[in-house]
Amino acid sequence: MTDRYATVPAQARGFQGQRAGIVTRVAASVVDFLLVILAICLIYGGIALATFIVRPSSFHWPKNISWSVPVVYFVLLTAYLSFSWAGTGRTYGAALLGVRVVNYKGVTMRLPGAILRAVLCVVFPIGLLWVAVSSANRSVADLVFRTSVIYDWSPRTEVEPAGQTARALPGL
């Protein structure tokens, strides 16, 4: 047996594998949110820059795109969260804060479940605050999909056999 948390600092090994609290999870979510916002800004900025290059004389800031921002936000954030959770179990924010999403078996989620959980988290982000109230540090999404967000400072991201990951991420 290999100790998964052998490379974790000694003072942090005691709580590895336990469900993370509200502050850590909100911080990770904020990081992910900012990343998506940054990505959206880059997308729209890129579009504007392309328009300026093509028609510099008649350039004006894109109009009538406000309807598309929520859609892009939803799609982008959902895809980012679902593929991150099904792939390594971590988004960038989760990796930075040292947490990981696992299913009821304690392993990384499969892609369908990850997509549904991502949709719920994007649509109902306030459900994350239930972590503070829950006696088991679980959010609404965790309760619905029987998932857990645990402290995991180990550098490893894969906790399941490669074959299962391949099934979870077809085409990747």
Add this chain to the structure above:
Amino acid sequence: MTEVGGAAGDQGPPSSPGDSRAVPPVVDVAIGVGLTTAGIVARSATNAYRLVQPFATLVLQPPGVPERYWPQRGVDQLADRGERARRQGMRQASALLDVLVPLVVDEILDRIDLTQIVIDRVKVMRIVDEVDIAGIVGHLDFDSIVESVPIDHILELVDINGIVARVNLNQVIARVDVNAIVSTVDIDAIVSRVDLGSIATQVIDEIDLPEIIWESSSGMASESVVGVRMQGRAADERINRIVDRVLRRRRDRKTSAPVDRSEQ
């Protein structure tokens, strides 16, 4: 050496270097006269025998006389009697010598220093030079000689500790060329016999290798990230306590998550 007259002394044979006794000249003269006389007598007897022999045969074995009456028979009988007497005398003399010789020899040996005589007279080194020592050594069977030596008994008699205690080891060590000895050692063979795997395992068990890897790793595992995570963890605990106090929750939170059994 005493000379025999002036002219005779000059022409005489030189005395041997080892002849230290003085011999009177009259003795040599007497010996010369005796030898000359003996030669004359011998030649005369030989000639007389040649002359007398035919007549003696005729007298002792006269023809026409029966053989049993020959004077020759009387001579033969006398010869036999004499021979018997001679043999008996020889036996008696031999028996007497058997008794007398040991007594005489013992008396002689008691009166002389044989060892000193050998030392004075015998040239030992000359004898040794004549001896083929290499040939003798070549014929020796050293293996059988060594096998016949009771080594264990000899070792029991030897006080090894006493001998070692008398040895000045510092002086011996100072004369030892350690570098030359080490240069003859097959280090590779020694290393190949050492179980480096088990030694490495023991060393790894003694040190906290994961901690070292963690401390030496970069990027996400930097100290700043660890600090942020630890602060987040502390804030989680603080918020949990506050909420639990507000909700009057007395039991601790169940934060244990499912464990991946494939990891066990």
